Amino acid sequence: MLVTIEGIDGTGKSTLLAALKERLSDLDPVFTREPGATWVGESVRRAIAEQIDPITEATLFVADHAAHLATVVRPALAAGKLVISDRYSDSRFAYQSVTLGSVIPNPEGWLRAMHNGWSIVPDKTILLVIPVDDALARLATKSGHEHFERREILEKVQNRYLEFARAEPDRFVVVDAMLDKDEVARFVADTIRLVVVEGGKRKRK
Ligand code: TYD
Numbered sequence: 262m263l264v265t266i267e268g269i270d271g272t273g274k275s276t277l278l279a280a281l282k283e284r285l286s287d288l289d290p291v292f293t294r295e296p297g298a299t300w301v302g303e304s305v306r307r308a309i310a311e312q313i314d315p316i317t318e319a320t321l322f323v324a325d326h327a328a329h330l331a332t333v334v335r336p337a338l339a340a341g342k343l344v345i346s347d348r349y350s351d352s353r354f355a356y357q358s359v360t361l362g363s364v365i366p367n368p369e370g371w372l373r374a375m376h377n378g379w380s381i382v383p384d385k386t387i388l389l390v391i392p393v394d395d396a397l398a399r400l401a402t403k404s405g406h407e408h409f410e411r412r413e414i415l416e417k418v419q420n421r422y423l424e425f426a427r428a429e430p431d432r433f434v435v436v437d438a439m440l441d442k443d444e445v446a447r448f449v450a451d452t453i454r455l456v457v458v459e460g461g462k463r464k465r466k
Contacts, residue, residue, distance in 0.1 A: 265349035268389030271396030280446035294347035389438040
């Protein structure tokens with residue numbers, strides 16, 4: 262089973278992931294991430310830092326995804342593992358459809374088409390949602406900022422995410438990231454356990 266964790270910067274994804282590692286340790290999941298599960302992620306980091314042109318950046322994110330699938334996700338799924346990815350394709354569909362908004366006519370269609378036929382759709386996607394002001398306040402306390410971490414961008418990115426959740430209500434679980442962090446962790450851990458149980462039932466049928 263493949264579960265992905267998504268949300269704008271500042272939603273507390275890192276804190277949640279750390280808590281899930283403890284709470285779900287009995288399931289022995291493979292924790293992974295985009296960008297950066299392979300060396301391709303290093304070029305992505307460089308592209309982000311240098312603010313290279315948006316098409317280059319977007320295609321590097323897709324290259325990172327391809328390498329991630331080939332080296333981490335597919336082998337783990339083939340071995341029957343639960344895979345939990347900190348960001349995945351919806352990050353591209355949300356962020357790059359914003360960064361490419363004034364560059365190409367239909368960025369989301371272009372990005373989705375680039376994934377068609379080879380990418381794997383997650384079984385469940387946890388979407389952390391937070392008022393953009395609160396996300397910015399949380400980000401203000403950390404050092405080093407990516408060019409995505411601006412109000413105009415994050416507002417649009419979160420709206421895209423919410424549209425995706427409305428379009429695929431069975432896949433997305435929207436979580437209020439303003440709730441107490443233990444409560445968020447407990448709810449998400451329970452949700453992932455259900456996904457695993459339901460996946461097991463489907464396999465037995
Ligand atoms: P991430 O490593 O999750 O952020 P952090 O450095 O805070 O841990 O992701 C880095 C940035 O890249 C983040 O602002 C989201 C963005 N991103 C995209 O724009 N597209 C993508 O496809 C992915 C995976 C991330």
